[in-house]
Amino acid sequence: MTDFSQCDEVLAEVRGGVGLVTLNRPRALNALSLPMVRALTAALKRWSDDPLVHAVAIRGMGKEGPFGAFCAGGDIRFFHTAALSGDPALEDFFTEEYALNHLIHTYPKPYIAFMDGIVIGGGMGVSQGASHRIVTGRTKMAMPETGIGLFPDVGGGYFLSRCPGRVGEWLALTGELLDGEGAVAAGLADVMMESASLPSAWDALSQIDWQSPASLGKWVATFSIATSAGAISARPLIDAIFAGKDVSTIVQALDSDGSEWARATLATLHKRSPLMLHVVLEQIRRGRDMSLADELRMERDMVRHCFTTRHLARSGASSETVEGIRALAVDKDHHPRWSPAAIEEVTPEMVEPFFDSPWPAAAHPLRHLA
Numbered sequence: 001m002t003d004f005s006q007c008d009e010v011l012a013e014v015r016g017g018v019g020l021v022t023l024n025r026p027r028a029l030n031a032l033s034l035p036m037v038r039a040l041t042a043a044l045k046r047w048s049d050d051p052l053v054h055a056v057a058i059r060g061m062g063k064e065g066p067f068g069a070f071c072a073g074g075d076i077r078f079f080h081t082a083a084l085s086g087d088p089a090l091e092d093f094f095t096e097e098y099a100l101n102h103l104i105h106t107y108p109k110p111y112i113a114f115m116d117g118i119v120i121g122g123g124m125g126v127s128q129g130a131s132h133r134i135v136t137g138r139t140k141m142a143m144p145e146t147g148i149g150l151f152p153d154v155g156g157g158y159f160l161s162r163c164p165g166r167v168g169e170w171l172a173l174t175g176e177l178l179d180g181e182g183a184v185a186a187g188l189a190d191v192m193m194e195s196a197s198l199p200s201a202w203d204a205l206s207q208i209d210w211q212s213p214a215s216l217g218k219w220v221a222t223f224s225i226a227t228s229a230g231a232i233s234a235r236p237l238i239d240a241i242f243a244g245k246d247v248s249t250i251v252q253a254l255d256s257d258g259s260e261w262a263r264a265t266l267a268t269l270h271k272r273s274p275l276m277l278h279v280v281l282e283q284i285r286r287g288r289d290m291s292l293a294d295e296l297r298m299e300r301d302m303v304r305h306c307f308t309t310r311h312l313a314r315s316g317a318s319s320e321t322v323e324g325i326r327a328l329a330v331d332k333d334h335h336p337r338w339s340p341a342a343i344e345e346v347t348p349e350m351v352e353p354f355f356d357s358p359w360p361a362a363a364h365p366l367r368h369l370a
Helices: 034-048 075-083 089-105 167-174 181-187 195-206 215-223 234-239 249-256 258-270 274-287 294-309 319-328 347-353
Strands: 010-015 018-023 053-062 111-115 118-120 132-135 140-142 191-193
Touching: 010 034, 018 034, 018 195, 034 089, 075 191, 075 319, 075 347, 089 111, 111 140, 111 195, 132 181, 140 181, 167 234, 167 249, 167 258, 167 274, 181 191, 191 195, 191 215, 195 215, 215 274, 234 249, 234 258, 249 258, 249 347, 294 319
Parallel strands: 018 053, 053 111, 111 132, 118 140, 132 191
Antiparallel strands: 010 018
């Protein structure tokens, strides 16, 4: 293995002209830490300029060996601890993670993501920019950040807003879990493979003749399997209801529809942070017309406001995000005390400042993204 930054939670090697990365934190479902972000960034930057490396592939280590779990997001326990202690590494994490997401989206070589098992939050950030996004029957994909008082970051405002119809709004607000076929239907994956074939597919990458332009396509064709059309059965309702002008309109439409799907979706929304539901809908709508770099800069502004919501005189333990993480992952009581407590109590004056940058353009931490 090639050691790029003294991080044993990211295993990196070059074999057969392919840079191979394994996220190696299986007990935490490969949740990303700052050292992992730095190790992955270092490997990708080195390989991008290496003429002997023709492509990159990434997978996660499962509890019983490679595959079975991709990445469960960022290390939210670290977020909680760092926010309460004022640790500046929290700021570094988001700046460097978003820069890594941009690097992957703009990578000059094929980048192949094996999204087997859990693919949540930060796991989407290191896979959605891939040229080849592979899912399986074990894939469980989601951006569930509204459940912890956050928003779908790591470029979520960019890639979710580009899902067909209003699927992006639906996924961003509800945090709905997609299987492999649903991910393909949502435009968040390119091909499906059998989980059992992944080790063979991984090893076969090192046997590709990279001098032949058609070789990678042949590799995909060899291992991919068919998916069912129309895997998101509620698409007509999603497109009709989640086109609503604001969260209150969406909630009213769900309540009026009365179908089993609408009732379940409404129940889900009532568990999410009311404030962040409004913020997230605005994020997706803005992101639809933004470049990736600009959208990531917007997210960097937003995440600062999540932990230090000055316009609401809230920070640290009183912030929506720290409270959401407390309820889910620290105390595990699953009863976050959201503020405001109800969707109809959120005002535009609470939402709009999330999109004001704390930095002048020349000093923005992501100003160098092109």
